[in-house]
Amino acid sequence: MPSYAIIGAQWGDEGKGKITDYLAEKADVVVRFQGGDNAGHTIYANGHKFALHLLPSGSIRPHTLNILGNGMVINPVSLSLEIKTLKGVGLTPTIAISNRAHVILPHHIEKDKENEKTQNIGTTLKGIGPAYMDKVGRTGLRMGAFVNEALFEAYLRNDQTHDLTEEKIKALLDTYAPFQKELAPMVQDTSYLLSEAFKKDQFILFEGAQGTLLDIDHGTYPYVTSSATSAAGIPQGAGVSPKQIQKVLGVVKAYTTRVGEGTLVSEMNEELAHQIREKGNEYGTTTGRPRRIGYLDLVALKHAHRVNQFDALILTLFDVLSGIHPLKLVIAYDYHGTRLDTFPAEPEILAECTPIFETLEGFDEDLSTLSDYNQLPQAAKLYLKAIEKHTGIPVGMISVGKHREQTLRMTNIL
Numbered sequence: 001m002p003s004y005a006i007i008g009a010q011w012g013d014e015g016k017g018k019i020t021d022y023l024a025e026k027a028d029v030v031v032r033f034q035g036g037d038n039a040g041h042t043i044y045a046n047g048h049k050f051a052l053h054l055l056p057s058g059s060i061r062p063h064t065l066n067i068l069g070n071g072m073v074i075n076p077v078s079l080s081l082e083i084k085t086l087k088g089v090g091l092t093p094t095i096a097i098s099n100r101a102h103v104i105l106p107h108h109i110e111k112d113k114e115n116e117k118t119q120n121i122g123t124t125l126k127g128i129g130p131a132y133m134d135k136v137g138r139t140g141l142r143m144g145a146f147v148n149e150a151l152f153e154a155y156l157r158n159d160q161t162h163d164l165t166e167e168k169i170k171a172l173l174d175t176y177a178p179f180q181k182e183l184a185p186m187v188q189d190t191s192y193l194l195s196e197a198f199k200k201d202q203f204i205l206f207e208g209a210q211g212t213l214l215d216i217d218h219g220t221y222p223y224v225t226s227s228a229t230s231a232a233g234i235p236q237g238a239g240v241s242p243k244q245i246q247k248v249l250g251v252v253k254a255y256t257t258r259v260g261e262g263t264l265v266s267e268m269n270e271e272l273a274h275q276i277r278e279k280g281n282e283y284g285t286t287t288g289r290p291r292r293i294g295y296l297d298l299v300a301l302k303h304a305h306r307v308n309q310f311d312a313l314i315l316t317l318f319d320v321l322s323g324i325h326p327l328k329l330v331i332a333y334d335y336h337g338t339r340l341d342t343f344p345a346e347p348e349i350l351a352e353c354t355p356i357f358e359t360l361e362g363f364d365e366d367l368s369t370l371s372d373y374n375q376l377p378q379a380a381k382l383y384l385k386a387i388e389k390h391t392g393i394p395v396g397m398i399s400v401g402k403h404r405e406q407t408l409r410m411t412n413i414l
């Protein structure tokens with residue numbers, strides 16, 4: 001049985017939640033391997049809209065095991081709330097939480113807010129960066145210790161870094177007692193669970209959060225998140241071997257969006273951006289912030305491909321481009337008169353790049369009702385062909401709406 005990685009090929013918000021839920025129809029296990037509740041994965045199913053932040057997007061399917069891997073940073077309060085919300089609509093997903101995943105506590109959120117005053121990354125203020133700082137600084141708290149009353153108290157009492165007074169410790173112990181109890185039965189060695197799933201030849205999906213351009217190493221540093229969002233984050237963040245990832249699927253929006261700070265070379269004029277933002281509902285799932293909008297940036301996409309080696313692209317929100325004339329693809333950057341075909345590492349250089357476009361004809365047809373690739377208008381087919389030609393990656397699937405049935409499969413690669 002296959003194991004697929006579902007990776008964001010841009011700055012997050014590519015629609016990975018919908019795609020993971022769609023592919024989870026046949027999956028046995030869905031695994032998150034990095035990030036925390038900074039993510040926002042929106043799924044429309046069973047007549048409901050679900051906004052998942054920590055739970056893997058297999059949680060809407062009754063048959064999947066949903067793993068929160070060791071590479072994640074978990075806010076127990078948010079997780080509990082998410083589980084309750086699903087219970088409220090009659091869903092009781094099977095959940096396993098890694099005992100090695102790190103815990104986000106209130107002081108991480110406070111520190112995130114404080115840092116933002118001077119750093120201006122435009123974070124989600126969920127405490128992600130400070131929790132990962134504690135992890136690599138070897139001062140963090142892991143889920144296995146969190147759900148053990150004695151270990152949690154010992155951790156708080158031995159803490160030298162967060163200025164915890166006796167009063168604060170007492171408050172933390174009281175606040176978290178119900179969450180320890182609730183989550184304890186789910187906390188286990190999820191790397192072991194995955195090794196058993198592989199032994200049974202089960203179908204496993206690794207669900208990325210954020211996107212490759214927000215990767216701590218390969219993204220637009222420092223305007224990135226604090227985890228490895230690319231496929232390379234999977235073995236480390238799930239406790240599997242790199243050899244166990246069979247196919248890497250890149251989820252890419254038909255255009256580009258970005259929230260938070262940092263340059264967006266392909267950014268459109270606000271009139272066009274507004275049109276796309278409203279049609280594509282381009283507002284953050286986690287923070288509600290309006291997303292910045294750009295043309296599809298193939299320089300960034302090729303960079304993501306180099307890092308991830310995508311077996312196929314899954315193009316999302318294609319229906320949103322109907323009525324946009326002309327369509328444009330960013331095929332290279334101009335940096336003070338020099339053509340750049342690769343994505344620069346320095347934000348200062350990126351900030352001075354301007355796009356070199358390939359211009360294509362647009363289309364007016366409504367794609368949202370289509371059920372087959374062959375029904376696409378010719379201009380839409382040529383847009384896909386141009387992406388394939390420039391990147392060398394086959395487009396394997398297209399999403400033309402938020403519902404499961406608005407998904408067109410193009411090749412038998414999946």
Ligand code: IMP
Pocket residue numbers: 011012013038039040121122123124125126127128129209210214223224225226259260261
């Ligand atoms: P953090 O992950 O909250 O530290 O935020 C760091 C950067 O990543 C900011 O620019 C955020 O807007 C961005 N970011 C974090 N999570 C997501 C996401 O799920 N989608 C899009 N951008 C995100």
